[in-house]
Amino acid sequence: MSSPSYHQGHALLVGVSTYQHISSLPTAILNDVKDIAATLSSADYCGYAQDNVVSLLNADATRQTVLAGLGALAARAGEDDTVCVYFSGHGAVLPSAGGDDSALLTVDSDLADLAGTAISSADLAAALGQIQAKRVLVFIDSCHAGGAVLSKGLTDGQGHEFKSGYSPSAFAKLAVGTGRALMASCRADEESGVFTGARNSIFTTALLAGLKGAAEKDNSGVIKVFDLFEYVAEEVPKAVSDDQHPVFKADNLEQNFPIALSRGGRKSLTSTSTPSMPVDADRWRQLEQCLVELFPTGPREQELWTRAGGDLSKLQLYGSGQAMWHSAMRTLKQGGGGKNINFGSLIAVAKEDFPNHQLLTSL
Incomplete structure (x- = not known):
């Protein structure tokens, strides 16, 4: 008998540690993407088809290729599918007339021309809006404390400076739409921690554990969106003395929908828990x-x-x-x-x- 699979799962994972025009970030960022890709596509864990999990690292993560990757997601994911988009790298807060906006910085982003070389929250929201799937979950691990002074500001040494991170208004913008949710590594006034010598960031360490089964609550054989966030939200502050708190945003999300298999879809034979009955x-x-x-x-x-x-x-x-x-x-x-x-x-x-x-x- 074949192993269970989560054939409806699709993912685009982006990680940038070495930038062309901006100072580098810890190499843990690349490990984060590699390990999430391996977990999602593992038959022992999340059960995604390997062809449905696309990773873009460093030189491959240009503005053009990331937007193209989002376009490819929109082309292949149907209404009943689940889509995960993960980004780890620099974020920049952009002052605007309507309040602070933000942009994700790809490998070729230039602080002298972020409008043309980065992916603004409007660009990202528009690309996500093209995805027809009813379940879309965006993960953002930005504002890395492991980047020392870079966690507080971005500069190219030529007079162009921006606050690092991602603004609350941008978080909210990305969660607009039925079945859309966003999970970010920290609040706007906090730093996303990476311990010296650690393989993964603090946020992604908890995320990986959750995806590998720790976030499963009811012995259902699947990982569900609210259960995953609750697990990550409880684990991350424990690791950094309550100095980092993940953020969850959802605009019109009523159901605790599944996003992946748990432990390959295997239910524990020794568990005494039973799935809760639905309540109307x-x-x-x-x-x-x-x-x-x-x-x-x-x-x-x-x-x-x-x-x-x-x-x-x-x-x-x-x-x-x-x-x-x-x-x-x-x-x-x-x-x-x-x-x-x-x-x-x-x-x-x-x-x-x-x-x-x-x-x-x-x-």
């Missing part, structure tokens, strides 16, 4: 209304969220209690909010406080 939209809405009524100040009231196995640090706790509950329930529905919380555990803990509540019992 009406039940989510009813539970939210119930929690707003019973715990009007929000998820922190009576330590409800924590007692249900959740992590308050994963929530946006501002605004009215109703607003906090709406945000928290959306996060939970997407698979976030903590490793051990789910629809059932939240109801169970709420019933401890209100054992005779009719709606809680019916849910």
Whole structure:
């Protein structure tokens, strides 16, 4: 019997450490791309077809070839496919009238002419917009701390200087569209760490572990998008004393969709976990209304969220209690909010406080 495969998976992986006109970055960047390519195309891990995983490194990663690679993705990926785009290298923040914009710097990028030699967020968003796949995930590992002073600024010694990194507005722009999501290595005011002598960057070390199975939560045999980000978001700060926090952006993403096989699609024979049953939209809405009524100040009231196995640090706790509950329930529905919380555990803990509540019992 043939091994399971994730034939619908497609990937374009770009890594630049040695630039023509800009100072170099750590060689770990090239290892990042090579190791992600090997993991995605491995029958023992993600199960992508090797022909569907394209890598562009250093001299091969020009502005023209990267845009051509994105065009090739659009040509071969269908609506029901999954597309991953990964970039590791320099990013530059570009001041503009509408707020800071950003650009990914390819090997031939010239600070004297970034408009013509780099890939702006508008260029990248337009290229991603041509991809018909309903599941598109973009990874950006930029603003590398391993580049010493380069992590704070880019200069060519000829008077052209730009802030290094990628702006929040550019992150948001790349996540626009149904089924689109972006995962970045750090916040705009942080640095993406690379330990001296390490094979991979801190972000990609966690990403690789997640793709190799650590991010699988329900013994389903697949890695899902929200589970992967939650795993990476928890692991990266541990490695750098809470100095680096990955960013996740999604504009219209309701489902925790699969992006790859986990451990070649093999399900653990010893696992006692069972996949959670799907919950329809009406039940989510009813539970939210119930929690707003019973715990009007929000998820922190009576330590409800924590007692249900959740992590308050994963929530946006501002605004009215109703607003906090709406945000928290959306996060939970997407698979976030903590490793051990789910629809059932939240109801169970709420019933401890209100054992005779009719709606809680019916849910």
